[in-house]
Amino acid sequence: MSIPTNPKIENEKMKIVWKKTKRAKIVPINDRVVKVYVWELPVRIFHWINALSIFLLMITGIFIGRPFVSAAIQEEAYYSYLMGWARYIHFFVAFIFTINLGVRWYWVYKGNEHATSNPFRLSFWKETLETIKYYLFMKNKKKHYIGHNPLAQLSYWIFIGMGSIIMMLTGYYLLFEPQPESIYGKMFMWVAYLFGGNSFSVRSWHHLVAWGFMIFTVVHVYMAFREDYLQRNGTMSSIFTGYKIERNSDEHDQ
Amino acid sequence: MERKTIFETVLDYGLTRRDFLKMCTALAATIGLDFAETNKVVAAMEKSPRVPVIWLQFQDCTGCSESFIRSTHPKVESVLFQMISLEYTEALSAASGYQIEEARKHVMENYRGEYILAVEGSLPTDDAFLTVGGTSARETFIEAAKGAKAIIAYGSCSSWGGIPAAYPNPTNAKPITHFVNDKPVILVPGCPPIAEVMTGVIAHIITFGTIPELDHLGRPKAFYRHRIHDKCNRRAYFDAGLFAESFDDEGARQGYCLYKVGCKGPTTYNACAEMRWNGGVSYPIQSGNPCIGCSEKGFWDNGPFYVRRAKIPASQTTINPETIGAVAVGVTAAGVAAHAAITALKKKAHEEEE
Ligand code: SF4
Numbered sequence: 001m002s003i004p005t006n007p008k009i010e011n012e013k014m015k016i017v018w019k020k021t022k023r024a025k026i027v028p029i030n031d032r033v034v035k036v037y038v039w040e041l042p043v044r045i046f047h048w049i050n051a052l053s054i055f056l057l058m059i060t061g062i063f064i065g066r067p068f069v070s071a072a073i074q075e076e077a078y079y080s081y082l083m084g085w086a087r088y089i090h091f092f093v094a095f096i097f098t099i100n101l102g103v104r105w106y107w108v109y110k111g112n113e114h115a116t117s118n119p120f121r122l123s124f125w126k127e128t129l130e131t132i133k134y135y136l137f138m139k140n141k142k143k144h145y146i147g148h149n150p151l152a153q154l155s156y157w158i159f160i161g162m163g164s165i166i167m168m169l170t171g172y173y174l175l176f177e178p179q180p181e182s183i184y185g186k187m188f189m190w191v192a193y194l195f196g197g198n199s200f201s202v203r204s205w206h207h208l209v210a211w212g213f214m215i216f217t218v219v220h221v222y223m224a225f226r227e228d229y230l231q232r233n234g235t236m237s238s239i240f241t242g243y244k245i246e247r248n249s250d251e252h253d254q
Numbered sequence: 255m256e257r258k259t260i261f262e263t264v265l266d267y268g269l270t271r272r273d274f275l276k277m278c279t280a281l282a283a284t285i286g287l288d289f290a291e292t293n294k295v296v297a298a299m300e301k302s303p304r305v306p307v308i309w310l311q312f313q314d315c316t317g318c319s320e321s322f323i324r325s326t327h328p329k330v331e332s333v334l335f336q337m338i339s340l341e342y343t344e345a346l347s348a349a350s351g352y353q354i355e356e357a358r359k360h361v362m363e364n365y366r367g368e369y370i371l372a373v374e375g376s377l378p379t380d381d382a383f384l385t386v387g388g389t390s391a392r393e394t395f396i397e398a399a400k401g402a403k404a405i406i407a408y409g410s411c412s413s414w415g416g417i418p419a420a421y422p423n424p425t426n427a428k429p430i431t432h433f434v435n436d437k438p439v440i441l442v443p444g445c446p447p448i449a450e451v452m453t454g455v456i457a458h459i460i461t462f463g464t465i466p467e468l469d470h471l472g473r474p475k476a477f478y479r480h481r482i483h484d485k486c487n488r489r490a491y492f493d494a495g496l497f498a499e500s501f502d503d504e505g506a507r508q509g510y511c512l513y514k515v516g517c518k519g520p521t522t523y524n525a526c527a528e529m530r531w532n533g534g535v536s537y538p539i540q541s542g543n544p545c546i547g548c549s550e551k552g553f554w555d556n557g558p559f560y561v562r563r564a565k566i567p568a569s570q571t572t573i574n575p576e577t578i579g580a581v582a583v584g585v586t587a588a589g590v591a592a593h594a595a596i597t598a599l600k601k602k603a604h605e606e607e608e
């Protein structure tokens with residue numbers, strides 16, 4: 001099957017893209033406009049499961065850290081299991097979060113050019129700087145990106161990449177620490193050395209990074225709406241359909 | 255040199271074999287053995303001579319010694335007079351000055367590789383802060399450690415640095431593990447540790463001739479493998495979601511969980527909830543006070559006793575993560591709103607230009 005491609009898009013200097021080979025599918029709509037299949041199905045599914053997991057983990061997590069409501073039936077512990085449920089949901093969703101992320105890491109290899117990026121290149125950081133200037137309303141040479149701009153990519157590496165790893169390691173450590181003899185307990189024992197040596201500091205990391213996720217979410221949602229508002233390229237609908245609209249012309253790069 | 259066994263010593267004290275067996279049974283229970291394994295303890299106590307112990311005190315408060323002498327199972331008398339021979343201790347020795355220092359040297363020479371070194375308190379890295387009789391604490395420790403069969407770090411100070419190492423740590427205090435690496439060190443943290451845990455560790459060494467099984471942080475598994483929170487008598491209230499909000503509310507009277515008045519039980523590993531204190535009478539949470547996490551590393555810097563906080567990594571600063579987090583998200587939202595406003599204005603201006 002020959003996919004009609006736009007020579008401009010084909011030749012674009014996508015240096016920050018890690019895999020030059022796995023091009024995103026492009027579907028022409030008319031002479032002037034094409035649809036680019038940016039977010040493949042697994043990426044979209046990952047996104048929504050991840051979003052829902054973070055939402056549930058955050059609510060139950062805050063409750064576990066600082067129980068904001070008490071059980072309705074007072075006096076006897078027998079009748080309620082509020083904290084028990086909060087913890088149960090938190091742990092259950094944590095496993096879903098992990099499996100989901102595992103699939104996404106697999107998709108880093110399997111997916112198209114927009115499924116990952118390469119921050120180990122000088123151009124990545126130069127373009128990040130231009131993007132920062134752009135967001136600070138300064139004069140800049142920010143390119144047009146079909147997928148994420150490098151600043152966005154960086155934020156994913158930091159929060160969804162690093163942040164998730166920290167949350168999973170510290171979280172599973174705290175979950176399994178009381179069973180040091182179990183296989184899971186042994187698997188995560190070393191985590192303590194990485195995060196301050198005791199239960200308390202591991203827990204501190206878990207709490208602080210959780211709020212990092214909240215800040216990320218606020219900025220992420222805003223940026224998505226803003227992009228949609230400025231570019232009118234279907235950024236918002238793209239996370240449902242996978243497609244973004246691009247101009248099929250040479251002005252493209254400005 | 256022929257030394258009397260523990261059994262013989264017991265008989266010397268005018269006790270019967272029955273008393274001896276009772277002592278062994280209590281010991282077996284304390285060190286976490288099966289009842290069926292009691293005979294191992296009996297056999298060991300019949301064969302082994304009393305173990306010489308040197309007890310050194312450095313930057314400490316003697317709280318650990320105080321706790322030790324309140325051991326009830328086994329009774330401290332039987333530990334002190336029959337199981338071990340406490341050759342040197344600043345708090346309990348009758349002798350003092352050159353006389354006792356001589357005794358210490360004597361033990362170190364004659365029982366090389368046999369004596370147990372118990373250490374209470376942390377060591378400063380700068381000798382100026384702790385030099386006794388012209389010898390720095392560090393040297394005293396290293397010298398005594400050389401010939402020891404095993405080293406027991408009693409208390410949070412010798413195990414983690416404890417209170418002397420609390421922020422701002424003026425003496426740059428370090429745990430004893432910082433100064434020795436060729437000897438097994440058993441960490442028995444707690445401020446102070448439970449008396450029966452302290453004697454239990456020694457009893458284990460006598461019985462099996464080896465150090466007890468240690469966890470990943472170097473603490474005996476028998477006593478530190480369980481989290482206070484998982485053995486707590488108030489845990490049912492925690493799971494139910496019933497919390498005392500202050501020390502004088504109805505919840506406190508009902509015996510609700512003390513989580514919201516700062517209980518550190520969920521991050522503390524110790525035997526309090528099982529063995530309890532003062533011969534099994536009670537322990538802080540049972541008596542209505544939240545756990546302060548005294549056996550955990552850096553417990554003094556883990557925030558106020560009656561508030562639960564989070565520590566900013568690599569610092570001594572603790573914050574309330576939920577409050578700070580909510581504020582940070584608020585600030586971010588405000589920033590986002592401002593950015594959105596500017597974006598909209600710019601876009602308008604741009605469109606008008608065109
Ligand atoms: S651990 Fe606690 S009780 Fe023991 S010497 Fe240190 S401060 Fe005192």
Ligand code: SF4
Binds near residue numbers: 486518520
């Ligand atoms: S009182 Fe403390 S240790 Fe006990 S259940 Fe509540 S939080 Fe856990």
